[in-house]
Amino acid sequence: MSGHQGAKRHYETEVLIIGGGVTGTGIMRDLALRGIHSLLIDRQDLNAGASGGNHGLLHSGGRYVAADAETAAECRAESELLKRLAPECIDPCGGLFVAVEGDDPEFAARFPDHCAVAGIPCEEISPTEARKMEPALSEKVYAAYQVPDATVDPFRLTLQNVNHARRLGFGDFLPHMGVEGFDIEGGELKAARCRDLRSGEEVLISARQIVNAGGAWAMNIARLAGCADVNLIYSKGTLIVSNTRLSQRVVNRLRLPGDGDILVPGGTVSLLGTSSVTIEDPDDARPTIAEVDKILAEGAVMMPPLADTRFIRAFSGVRPLLMASGAAEDGRKASRGFSLITHEDQNLSNFVTIAGGKLTTFRLMAEKTGDLVAQRLGNSAPCATHTVPLPTENAVGWTEPGFAARDWYQRADASDMILCECEMTPQSAVDAIVSDAPGSEHHMSLQAIALRSRVGKGACQGAFCAMRVTSHLYDRGIYDSPEGLELMRDFVTERFKGVRPVLWGRQLPQMELAETLHCGLTGLDLLGAKKPGSGRAS
Amino acid sequence: MKRELRRVETGLAIIGAGLAGFAASIFALRRGLDTAQLGHTGAIAYTTGYFDLLGVMDGRVLDEPWAGLDALREAEPAHPFARLGNDEIREAFEIFTDAISDMGIAYSKPGDHNLSALLPSGVAKPTLSVPATMLPGVEAFRTGAKTLIVDFPGLQGFSATEFKVNFAASWPALSVCRIEFPGFEGQQLYPEVLARSLEAPHGREPLAEKIRAVLDGAEYVGLPAVLGMHAPDEVHADMERRIGARLFEIPTIPPAVPGIRLREMFERELPRRGLVLVPQLKVSRSELGADGAVHHLQGPLEDLEISARATLLATGRFLSGGLYADQAGLRETLLGLPVVQPSGRDNWYRRDYLDPRGHQLNRAGLETDAQFRPLDAAGAPVNPRLFAAGAVLAHQDWVRQRCGAGLAIAAAYGAVKAAAEMLNGSA
Ligand SMILES: Cc1cc2nc3c(=O)[nH]c(=O)nc-3n(C[C@H](O)[C@H](O)[C@H](O)COP(=O)(O)OP(=O)(O)OC[C@H]3O[C@@H](n4cnc5c(N)ncnc54)[C@H](O)[C@@H]3O)c2cc1C
Numbered sequence: 001m002s003g004h005q006g007a008k009r010h011y012e013t014e015v016l017i018i019g020g021g022v023t024g025t026g027i028m029r030d031l032a033l034r035g036i037h038s039l040l041i042d043r044q045d046l047n048a049g050a051s052g053g054n055h056g057l058l059h060s061g062g063r064y065v066a067a068d069a070e071t072a073a074e075c076r077a078e079s080e081l082l083k084r085l086a087p088e089c090i091d092p093c094g095g096l097f098v099a100v101e102g103d104d105p106e107f108a109a110r111f112p113d114h115c116a117v118a119g120i121p122c123e124e125i126s127p128t129e130a131r132k133m134e135p136a137l138s139e140k141v142y143a144a145y146q147v148p149d150a151t152v153d154p155f156r157l158t159l160q161n162v163n164h165a166r167r168l169g170f171g172d173f174l175p176h177m178g179v180e181g182f183d184i185e186g187g188e189l190k191a192a193r194c195r196d197l198r199s200g201e202e203v204l205i206s207a208r209q210i211v212n213a214g215g216a217w218a219m220n221i222a223r224l225a226g227c228a229d230v231n232l233i234y235s236k237g238t239l240i241v242s243n244t245r246l247s248q249r250v251v252n253r254l255r256l257p258g259d260g261d262i263l264v265p266g267g268t269v270s271l272l273g274t275s276s277v278t279i280e281d282p283d284d285a286r287p288t289i290a291e292v293d294k295i296l297a298e299g300a301v302m303m304p305p306l307a308d309t310r311f312i313r314a315f316s317g318v319r320p321l322l323m324a325s326g327a328a329e330d331g332r333k334a335s336r337g338f339s340l341i342t343h344e345d346q347n348l349s350n351f352v353t354i355a356g357g358k359l360t361t362f363r364l365m366a367e368k369t370g371d372l373v374a375q376r377l378g379n380s381a382p383c384a385t386h387t388v389p390l391p392t393e394n395a396v397g398w399t400e401p402g403f404a405a406r407d408w409y410q411r412a413d414a415s416d417m418i419l420c421e422c423e424m425t426p427q428s429a430v431d432a433i434v435s436d437a438p439g440s441e442h443h444m445s446l447q448a449i450a451l452r453s454r455v456g457k458g459a460c461q462g463a464f465c466a467m468r469v470t471s472h473l474y475d476r477g478i479y480d481s482p483e484g485l486e487l488m489r490d491f492v493t494e495r496f497k498g499v500r501p502v503l504w505g506r507q508l509p510q511m512e513l514a515e516t517l518h519c520g521l522t523g524l525d526l527l528g529a530k531k532p533g534s535g536r537a538s
Numbered sequence: 539m540k541r542e543l544r545r546v547e548t549g550l551a552i553i554g555a556g557l558a559g560f561a562a563s564i565f566a567l568r569r570g571l572d573t574a575q576l577g578h579t580g581a582i583a584y585t586t587g588y589f590d591l592l593g594v595m596d597g598r599v600l601d602e603p604w605a606g607l608d609a610l611r612e613a614e615p616a617h618p619f620a621r622l623g624n625d626e627i628r629e630a631f632e633i634f635t636d637a638i639s640d641m642g643i644a645y646s647k648p649g650d651h652n653l654s655a656l657l658p659s660g661v662a663k664p665t666l667s668v669p670a671t672m673l674p675g676v677e678a679f680r681t682g683a684k685t686l687i688v689d690f691p692g693l694q695g696f697s698a699t700e701f702k703v704n705f706a707a708s709w710p711a712l713s714v715c716r717i718e719f720p721g722f723e724g725q726q727l728y729p730e731v732l733a734r735s736l737e738a739p740h741g742r743e744p745l746a747e748k749i750r751a752v753l754d755g756a757e758y759v760g761l762p763a764v765l766g767m768h769a770p771d772e773v774h775a776d777m778e779r780r781i782g783a784r785l786f787e788i789p790t791i792p793p794a795v796p797g798i799r800l801r802e803m804f805e806r807e808l809p810r811r812g813l814v815l816v817p818q819l820k821v822s823r824s825e826l827g828a829d830g831a832v833h834h835l836q837g838p839l840e841d842l843e844i845s846a847r848a849t850l851l852a853t854g855r856f857l858s859g860g861l862y863a864d865q866a867g868l869r870e871t872l873l874g875l876p877v878v879q880p881s882g883r884d885n886w887y888r889r890d891y892l893d894p895r896g897h898q899l900n901r902a903g904l905e906t907d908a909q910f911r912p913l914d915a916a917g918a919p920v921n922p923r924l925f926a927a928g929a930v931l932a933h934q935d936w937v938r939q940r941c942g943a944g945l946a947i948a949a950a951y952g953a954v955k956a957a958a959e960m961l962n963g964s965a
């Protein structure tokens with residue numbers, strides 16, 4: 001597949017997929033099951049965009065019944081399918097919708113009818129019953145409904161998508177590969193001009209079909225191909241992660257979507273969100289203190305114990321919202337549906353953009369994209385992702401909170417050292433990822449391991465595990481130059497963005513210790529600083 | 539069952555069992571003060587063992603810390619170091635390292651220049667005084683000597699290869715070897731356990747034998763810091779003899795042996811020198827009065843009430859519990875003293891974690907006068923009998939400036955001196 005043309009690295013593939021989120025990887029798998037080869041690229045790594053920065057709620061559809069019955073019905077159908085086909089990625093924990101004093105009673109009263117229209121099972125329960133199920137609920141809850149919400153581990157979903165395509169022999173993944181332009185000739189994109197962002201090298205990728213699954217960056221990518229028909233607004237959403245799991249079920253506030261109105265469990269933690277802030281640049285999405293305080297204040301109305309909960313991190317993702325002409329400029333009201341843009345009216349015959357949608361509906365988005373691409377390639381194999389289960393294997397199972405701990409205790413192998421104590425991630429997990437996980441064909445780093453496991457996500461925020469994993473990677477020869485410390489510096493710098501807004505109470509001393517270890521014991525703040533006479537100094 | 543109440547009277551009560559607290563006890567005993575130290579063990583078990591004075595200014599690594607202090611007084615007149623002259627700081631440092639060496643852990647004499655000490659990451663760190671067990675590492679690095687670094691499988695976060703790869707450009711004569719620590723094969727290793735296993739001479743030979751076998755002409759051997767707990771210098775000398783090469787320790791990630799050694803030594807030796815030590819307890823409440831303070835502690839079996847004519851607060855920062863942050867702001871935990879702090883959470887931390895200017899929050903803390911007396915909002919001493927030292931003080935960033943031990947020692951010296959003058963004058 002790889003060859004040379006002039007000085008540039010050159011790849012050829014049937015289909016180039018741009019964007020390693022759940023959509024791009026879903027398309028990769030969809031095509032592989034049809035026997036179509038694809039090359040997936042991401043300018044960062046898998047799950048670097050919204051797919052690594054969301055709530056992980058596998059929507060029953062309940063949240064959309066009032067405003068968007070079509071999306072609600074899609075969510076219902078897709079969530080049912082995924083529960084069957086990718087059970088390892090899903091916790092079918094159920095969900096509650098609760099109205100709190102002050103919330104519009106009429107809105108609450110209409111909820112069951114709206115659910116019925118979208119075909120979503122919905123059962124009314126008494127507030128007392130609801131508080132028995134979720135003791136953290138406020139005394140002020142006056143109405144409650146049960147729906148089949150679930151949670152999904154988006155990291156695992158993405159990894160399993162890529163892994164399946166890889167194992168079928170019909171997909172390859174290149175991380176750190178950013179598209180910078182296209183060679184356009186006779187109504188076709190002949191090749192994508194890319195750059196290997198680790199080495200700086202230019203790379204040319206020729207493909208018969210090119211899929212833009214760039215999420216919030218899809219408009220930028222489409223413009224590189226001269227297309228003006230993708231119009232997005234960017235809505236930043238911020239979430240905060242607690243140190244413990246605060247509810248068994250997903251808890252939704254029964255009102256029009258607003259800030260801080262969903263609490264989603266994720267294994268051993270809970271995620272409270274979100275905010276919705278329109279931003280100009282999708283690359284500028286870091287959580288702020290103001291957002292965190294607002295989400296927390298709102299969340300505590302529904303679940304009062306949130307006010308005294310220890311939060312260990314915040315993060316933000318960007319929702320790319322499709323602007324139909326004349327639509328409101330409000331992030332939450334714009335369509336949550338997706339669209340498949342064929343670009344044929346832009347006089348291109350081999351380019352397609354898939355934009356919008358949800359994590360919950362990624363499979364359907366991939367199916368629609370796969371149908372178009374297959375038809376254009378003259379391949380008549382039907383979509384198989386609604387019947388073929390998503391296979392799993394060891395190297396892709398480490399992203400679920402609590403999984404590593406269970407696995408480690410079950411195996412009871414004392415020689416398998418724990419590298420990350422908060423998340424109980426052992427050396428064997430890191431080794432499995434480094435040798436076998438999607439992307440392991442390429443350079444692995446602390447950051448890449450963190451995207452494929454829980455490393456660095458626990459209460460210590462990478463104070464210890466960053467050092468331990470780095471040492472382990474040196475021992476294994478994965479790191480063989482001072483770059484390993486620079487990668488550690490980049491990792492802890494990136495983690496800090498999410499930690500900064502939740503630094504108070506018991507989390508702040510953790511940060512103080514982390515800084516001492518990263519600076520005093522490792523010298524990361526002075527990497528590269530020279531001292532007269534001797535070599536590098538800290 | 540009724541709890542007993544024990545009352546103790548003392549001249550100076552030192553609250554905190556970090557470096558500042560222990561340094562204060564040393565200075566106070568030397569001045570002949572009747573001294574009690576009340577402390578819950580804190581960050582001391584985390585330290586590398588290196589005693590920094592001033593290693594970095596404005597992102598630059600300093601070779602000459604004393605000249606650096608002169609410049610610091612100009613640039614940061616509110617810095618606690620600016621309350622003292624170089625002669626006093628030097629005297630404090632020397633008294634402290636001499637006292638420690640005398641109590642059983644030899645430290646190098648603080649000199650005119652910073653030493654380039656070794657970190658496990660393979661980076662050098664500017665510091666002023668190091669344990670004798672680590673000093674040969676400084677020499678080996680300075681001279682580029684042929685050196686073997688040994689690590690042990692199962693000891694997390696210490697990789698001889700990482701050390702070598704990162705030092706390679708400035709220290710090519712490094713080689714590495716991984717050996718199973720005898721008696722602990724195939725296990726997760728804890729430095730403290732290894733150090734205790736080397737206390738008895740019969741524990742040492744199996745390790746020495748393994749190292750001898752892979753020495754291959756190395757002049758120096760570097761090991762993670764595990765050479766004994768109570769008599770590291772003796773273990774070090776004995777291991778050097780057995781191996782037949784110069785030997786040095788390299789710090790490990792915490793909890794680490796060099797800090798535990800210091801803590802155990804202070805707890806063992808200072809009471810023999812006259813200190814009333816109440817270890818492992820937190821002062822739960824203190825009352826300040828015109829004639830002194832009363833400190834309350836709750837032990838497992840009895841309550842303690844310590845009446846002190848003067849009090850020195852060395853309770854550290856957030857990690858040690860001297861300061862606490864909630865969403866609204868920072869406070870001092872024991873006496874509710876005013877804390878100098880940035881306005882609002884958004885100004886606590888900079889956006890870039892490793893911003894060379896350091897975070898504003900790290901410079902928050904207690905404001906004091908030239909006698910190290912905490913000041914109230916109006917700028918007057920909160921109480922003439924109350925002093926403070928160490929990391930709890932404002933206007934310093936010991937992590938980034940590499941001045942942790944120096945600040946603890948110097949401020950303890952200054953605060954004890956002021957307390958002694960007050961006590962002697964008012965006795
Ligand atoms: C805060 C928030 C909460 C959410 N919660 C939920 C939820 O609970 N349930 C649910 O169903 N959905 C949720 N969503 C929606 C869901 O996360 C997204 O629909 C989904 O992750 C989108 O995946 P994607 O693959 O299309 O985009 P992304 O995951 O954003 O992937 C796009 C990728 O393209 C890459 N890229 C960009 N530019 C280039 C380039 N030039 N070259 C190469 N690669 C490039 C990026 O690095 C990125 O990895 C949430 C979204 C947000 C923001």
Ligand SMILES: Cc1cc2nc3c(=O)[nH]c(=O)nc-3n(C[C@H](O)[C@H](O)[C@H](O)COP(=O)(O)OP(=O)(O)OC[C@H]3O[C@@H](n4cnc5c(N)ncnc54)[C@H](O)[C@@H]3O)c2cc1C
Binds near residue numbers: 585852853942
């Ligand atoms: C990981 C790490 C590495 C370090 N490395 C170095 C180094 O290489 N070089 C260097 O010079 N310095 C280093 N230090 C710094 C040094 O050890 C000291 O932490 C620092 O000098 C501050 O000392 P301190 O005594 O003021 O505070 P701390 O060491 O924080 O001690 C405060 C003490 O007060 C106690 N306390 C708090 N509240 C109460 C209460 N109510 N009642 C009783 N006791 C209380 C705490 O338990 C603790 O014992 C390091 C520190 C850490 C954490």
